[in-house]
Amino acid sequence: MPTLWLVFALIALAALGFVLGRQRALASAGGDVKLLHSLPAYYGHNVALSAIVPAIAVLAIWSLAQPMMIESRVAAMIPAESIAENTTVSLVMSDVRRLAEGLDQAVEAGVLDAAGANALEAQTIDVRALLGQVGVALGSEVSPEVLAAAQRYRSLTATGSMLKTIVVLLLSLGGFAWAYGRTHKDFRARNVVEQGIMALLILAASLAILTTVGIVFSMLFESLNFFGLHSWSDFFFGSTWAPNFRGDSELSILPLLWGTLYISLIALLVAVPVGLFAAIYLSEYASGTVRSFAKPLLEILAGIPTIVYGLFALLTVGPMLVRIFGQGEDGLLGVEWMSGATSVLTAGLVMGIMLIPFVSSLSDDIINAVPQSMRDGSLGLGATKSETIRQVVLPAALPGIVGAILLAASRAIGETMIVVMGAGAIAKFSLNPLESMTTITTRIVSQLTGDTDFASPETLVAFALGLTLFVLTLGLNVLALYIVRKYREQYD
Template sequence: MPTYWLVLSLLVLAAVGYVLGRNRALQTAGGDTRALHSLPNYYGLNVALTSLVPALGVLIVWMLVQPVFVDSRVSTLIPDSAVPEDATLDLVMSDVRRVADGLDEAVEQGALTPSEARQLDAEATDIRARLGEVGVALGSDVRPEVLRAAQRYRQLTSVGKTAMSIVVAVLALGGLAWSYSQTHKDFRARNVVEKGVLALLVVAASLAILTTIGIVFSMFFETINFFGLHSWKDFFFGSTWAPNFRGDSELSILPLLWGTLYISFVALLVSVPIGLFAAIYLSEYANGATRSFAKPLLEILAGIPTIVYGLFALLTVGPMLADVFAKGGLLGVEWMTGATSVVTAGVVMGIMLIPFVSSLSDDIINAVPQSMRDGSLGLGATQSETVRQVVLPAALPGIVGAILLAASRAIGETMIVVMGAGAIAKFSLNPLESMTTITTRIVSQLTGDTDFASPETLVAFALGLTLFVLTLGLNVLALYIVRKYREQYE
């Protein structure tokens, strides 16, 4: 049974359980809701959640664990001689999965019968051509050991899906039957449902934390592999970024870090004053009609895809700056040789960040108690003095948080930098020169036909981990500033 049909069946079963549980509670109370311990809906929700949640949890865990288990079993079928010198077992297993998916597609389209797919012989049949007929493109001919592993992969996957469907169905039906049998008018359904919902909330919070931990560990272990192949001194203290997949690479993060911080600084120079002034105007000076029109219009900027901003930088802002600063332009000196530069990316990124600063700052300023404004005005201060000396100091922790959030967003931006700043990693104070950032290099190192056993590819994980530590540091700094200034107003 396909997974989506299994999920749909669980939802239908939960709906049926809700109706059955609610009706049974009413029947045991003789139709009088006053005789029930809880509202009728709680009895229905208890049966629905008991039949749905455990089965759905097992389904999710099974879908996560099964591929790992199947890979570990199938990988033992690949002899060391079948792994090329310039590849790894993981790359061979990716070919196995691709062939297995191709066989599934061929069976689904009717090009092969299930028995033919199980009995195919790579030496007697051109597997690549057969799969190409159904639209499955393979990069090379399928070797016999890869085909055998793919057939075994399909077999284990099929058995696993069947077992999963049986286990999930038994859990769902068993949960429904058990909770239905427990339903009567004195059953504390509300207490049980509220505890169950609380448990779901705890699980959701835990998943968010565990996801972050998983991301960090995945980058951490690959970073260790990178430093096993490349000197950490060159990475942290070198001065050149020059990857070469043929060897002798210089992979220093410092030029990339400089470009990242420089472009982000220019973006904040644009976004912070404009966004903060816009927030002050909308919250303190604009009337209701102006605010209701301007605030949504300003926040539209946050919904524009970053690739559109990148095109804007490439086709509009960059050429405009190049016309101004090119030879014969400003003062007759050639300040800028192309359309890509730090200023190009920084200005466009700053425009993108304006709604982040303005919207958050506006909410924080509006949260300042009106009594503080009234007290200042009552003592004779003007409105501008009230804003400068009362409102902004009281809202400063939130404003700092908004600025640091915008800084984190700027540090992690990719597409605007790719199209507006160029791809040159270097140290320079000239904002009219091309530079690049950490995120751009991560994309570049992981794009194309990459070898995950080479330092030129693994460096992407070291760059990612460094970027994570950088943004984490910004968040810690924000918490420190917020706590320091909040003490003055509480």
């Protein structure tokens, strides 16, 4: 049974449980609601939740675990000598999955029966021609090992799906029967339902934490694999980034970290003053009409896709900077400091424009949250409006403003598309903002793109870079928390 149909069956069973559970509770009380411990709906909810929640949980876990277990078993069937020199196990497994899907489509289309799909011999021309009839194109020849693995993949998938359906339906029916059997007028259905809802709410609140822990551990394990193949001292203290998939790679994070921080600093130098001044104007000086028009218009910047900002950097800002700094005697300044449109300054300026709404919108909300009584007190003591803003409003709103700035900093550090299109791809140390550089996020994308071997240090380094980036943003959050607590104690 397809998973979607199985979910619909569980929903239907839960709805039936609600109706029958409610009717059974009323019948046990002789139709008198006053004799029930809880309202009738609680008895129905108890049966419905018992029928659907455990079954959905098992279905979700099974759906996640089954593909990984099947792939590990099928991958073990492929002998190492059958893998070509420029091919990896992951690429062979993608061929296995594509071939298995093609066999399924051939069976569904009537081109091949189920027995024939499992008994098909590895005759390359016959298999490719057969699957071509149902529109499945194979990128390589079908070896006997790949065909046997695909047939095994189909068999295990079909068996696993059948067992999943049986187990989930039995669990749902078991929960239905157990809850229905407990339903009577003295059963504390409200307490049970509320405890169940509380457990679901706790689980929902824990998803963010569990997701963060899962991300950290997934990166940590792969990073440990990387450091088992490459020197940690070269990664953290080396000065050169030069990946070479043929060996002898120099994989130091320091040039990438320098480019990341340099571009982020320029972006913040653009975004923080403009965003903060815009927030002060909108919250303290602008009329209601201007504010209602200007603030939504300003926040549109946050909704523009980053690829559009990247195109803006590549096609507009970069050539504009080249006309100013990079055309020699024909340029506006008569100098030639910039050789191409990609540079740190190009990416920093465009990224700063992108970050303006993050600073202005959050700062505006924080400044508006400062009590009006503090403004009135300052004005009553003879301070001017500008003095009130500088000496009362901004200090009181400082913790939130710092949080907004650090949020913008984290956004800048994690940006990819603007850097790819506006900053270039050269990893080096330089103080010249008119030169091309690259960042950690750009290198992560580069190292994981293409047909690469996930067992090589040149690919695994992406996880070490990601873990370092995570630690960096975590440090920013800790710093923001410290500043917020310090000033909150002062102004509360």
